[in-house]
Amino acid sequence: MKIAFLVYNMYGIGGTVRAVANLASALSEHHEVEVVSVFRRADSPRFPLDPRVRLTPLIDARHRVWRYAHPNGRRPSTMFHDPGPAGSAVPPSRLADHRVAAHLRRCRADVVIATRPLLVGYLAEYGRPDQLRVGWEHRTLDSHNPDLRAEMLAAVARLDAYVTVSDADARQWRAALPPDGGAEVVGLPNAVPAPLVDPLQPPHPQVRADSRTVVAVGRLIPIKRYDRLIEAFAKVAAVRPEWDLRIYGSGRTEGRLRRRIDALGLGDRVRLMGAHAPIETEWAKAAIAAVSSDGESFGMTLVEAMRCGVPVVSTDCPFGPAEIVTPGVDGLLVPLEGGSDAYADALLRLVDDPEERRRLGEAALATGRRYDPADLADRWTRFLTDLTGKRARPAPSSRRKQPGAARDVLSGAAFALGETTGRGVAAVAELVAVRRRNAARRTDPQAPPLPARCAVTEDGSLRVLLDPSAVSATELRDSELVFRRRGAGDHAVRLPIADHGADGVLLSRADHALAEGRWDCRLEPRTQPNPARADFARPVAVTLLDSAALVTLPLATDGGRVAHWVPYATADGHLGLRTWLRPAHAEVEQVLAGEHAVTVVARLLAGADQGPDARVVACGPGPEWEIPVRAADDPSRIEFSLGYATALEHRTAARDAVWDLRYRPGPGRDTVPLGRLAGDIPDRRRTDRYPAVTLDHPTHGATRLRPVFTSRNNLALAMTAAPTA
Structure with a gap:
């Protein structure tokens, strides 16, 4: 057929x-x-x-x-x-x-x-x-x-x-x-196909058991009612602050949802993650799957979560969820008329009962198999x-068929002749030129990307599995998998792949201490005429990136240094690696952005300690200034509050500026980076967002002040000119 x-x-x-x-x-x-x-x-x-x-x-x-x-x-x-x-x-x-x-x-x-x-x-x-x-x-x-x-x-x-x-x-x-x-x-x-990430293989069962993350997936549109989910989660976070919510998707309600998150003070607990595909790698990070819609024609996200062994909490909305979920067996259904209170109660029921989460997740796997594509x-x-x-059908037309390729060419030519007029002629010329430039790039000596899957192991190492159909045995024998640090010339880690098998190539945390920065992964010949250029390298195109193990993996303090790796897909789909290696670090655990000040709680790691006259130093375009640090009950933690009015006094120029916040344990001692490194997010500038406060500067006018994370995931304070009405 x-x-x-x-x-x-x-x-x-x-x-x-x-x-x-x-x-x-x-x-x-x-x-x-x-x-x-x-x-x-x-x-x-x-x-x-x-x-x-x-x-x-x-x-x-x-x-x-x-x-x-x-x-x-x-x-x-x-x-x-x-x-x-x-x-x-x-x-x-x-x-x-x-x-x-x-x-x-x-x-x-x-x-x-x-x-x-x-x-x-x-x-x-x-x-x-x-x-x-x-x-x-x-x-x-x-x-x-x-x-x-x-x-x-x-x-x-x-x-x-x-x-x-x-x-x-x-x-x-x-x-x-x-x-x-x-x-x-x-x-x-x-x-709904079986996930490419096997929910029964390590580390996924343990990640599901230890995860404190609720995940929702779908377009950001009104019918999905993510506002209901956010309000319900606010009630969960009030009593279970160690849990967080991730919403994957894009759409026209993103701005409205962001404002609601800010109004509820949930910048640290609720993250809008953007669209993501394939999505099963993100379901693998969830302890609970959430659907809060007013209506679902089917509920594909429900089945996708179930196929990953994740228990679901869904509104009992028309039409699909009730045909998929059996309440109390493989998930929970919440009546629409119960609103956010009933939804919060259902979430808390699973949050507080890990055994029920495990039981529902196991049953969800069986339910999900009913929707297998075969x-x-x-x-x-x-x-x-x-x-x-x-159906009784008339006989097919007996007119002579043209070969498929010729038919496409003829119809394309007819449309081009019939629809291209006036300014279109110049536009066609431009389009042809663009396509020729693209074709030239495709025929560049640079070899095509090599598809591969990447997974983070239980100890934070990386395992890269190359697509065997895209690389020959000879190329495997004569090449190495190379992680090269950007801006560092020939600074690279070279891994032999001659014995590449079902387990792929391992970049081991135990064997390698990678300097802080961004690394690109490529397949390179063993003998490279110019290692810095890597002219004949093949970029590794990541087809599946499984970083679930990082959700529950604590920051490593190997050899007295804080070390962390997060793999990611670059804008062009290639495998990249973000690394941190610090002799001392203050891990930001909480950022509370209020109307007059931002309060930060951080945990001291490796060489960082709580000195008798500790300060947080704001380093920016002008003279640095200090913020007093309060000692927490736990000697491994610090807390400080940065008043916005005080910060505004240090705005010395009309241009926008970002002030890095660093911890100094005592007078004369080196400062320590304050940042958020733990977890699976390589760049927190988009996901970890906080509301801005606008104050009037006597010289430079209305100024917006907002705590932000930088490209290195360090905490900073941004001071920018407020947009005019």
Whole structure:
């Protein structure tokens, strides 16, 4: 069977894209599968597709000039309004109308599956009658606005079938469609593959047991009700301050959520982590998974967490959670009418009962297996086969088929000739030049990146497993895995890989003390003509980064020095390593940003001690100044308060400035860095955020003061000019 999925932007991130990637990959085991993406916004998809799946983009929108190359790209679509794509970076256009219609008319798939309302409209309008035309609902009937709901019902009635991701929503669609509507409506849950991080292998069972982190994943949009989750967690943090909450995702409510976190004083306890893929590496760090939505069409994040052995706390919202979670068996369901109080009670129930967390997590693993892609692919195959048998179809067109490549070239040329006019000619020339420059870079002597997985072991060492399909045995024999420190010339750690096997290459904490800085990982020949340049090196592209062990790993004080390593993916997807190595360090445990001052609690490590006249020194663009330190009950901890009004007196210039805060144990002694190194976060500038206070400076005007972390994860105070109204 030939199956084609029609997706708006397969190169994006979100539940629909994940669901398509999972199902298409599973179906490719026994069928010929194509994913047609209306827009291409990146070089490759964020979610992996099985190599047997053919990915076909219709409009290349990787460069801004594409709209000028095609005037129809700036003209609005004639299809009904779909708010999701309409609010995206590539809104529906007349160009999309033309491209999709042309593709559907020439498509030779047996089944075409449209994955969002706009695409369902296209399929109903332009789909061929000799094909099975199937819509796939990833939201719910109730979630669409009235106008879109009416358009959708009219379009679905013209299809052969409509698939929802819950049985409850399927019943609503059946009731809303006319009795003689042609579409057969059925509920089939989304497929969720086994995680690439094995939840049963060390260190993950121990991390789950020791973790004090609640994790939530999803777009930052109103229906997800992360405001409810944050308010509930505030009640948890008040009695269990050692717990923290991480929210992974991006969206339009981020600013509102950040303000709510600031208002509740949760800057140290709640972190907005941004979007992350693949997400199973982050579920592996969780003790509890949280879903706080007002509505979930399915609840993919619930199943993803369950497949990682994490117990879930979810609102009992329409439609999906109640079909996934069995209360008290593999998770907890919280009535919506209970609000944040009921949700806080459910969280505290699991926070205070590690044995129940363990029991629910084990049952969650069994529940998650019910959504294995192979099983869902079988259910889809049976459904489509049965549907084919029920439908009498006209014979396929007998017109002569053009070879696929020639057909694509001809249609592309026709669109270029028909849609490129005026300013578009110059834009096309610019686009061609951009592509030529990119092609030149790709043919540069620099070798292509080498895919690899990286995992942190229980003692904080790094294990790198190279993709055997991307490197030859000869290259392995003649090369070394090299970690090279940036800005340090030929300062590098070289690891032999001739015996690279199932366990990969180990960068051992016991064998190596890495200087503080950032390190890049590459595959280099044993004999390098110029080690500083590494002309023939292959960067290591990290495909999976498992740093769960760092969540519960304490800072090491090897040999009287504080040492810590955090691997990360660079902006271009390569493996990087952030290291710290300090003879003394003060680890910031708490930052309380109030209206008049910021209070900090820090733990002294290695060579740092609590002297009789200890101070915190603010070092910046002007003369340094000192803040008194209060002795805590625990001699290994210090506490100090930095008054904003006092700090403002030291603003000596109009330009923005950042004052580093360092601990001095006593007069004449060297200062010690104050920072937050422990854990798995290589750069805390975005995740550890605190509210700003605006005060009036007599010379330089309104000034914003805010505690911040620097690029080295050290604590500082930023003083900047307040934006004018």
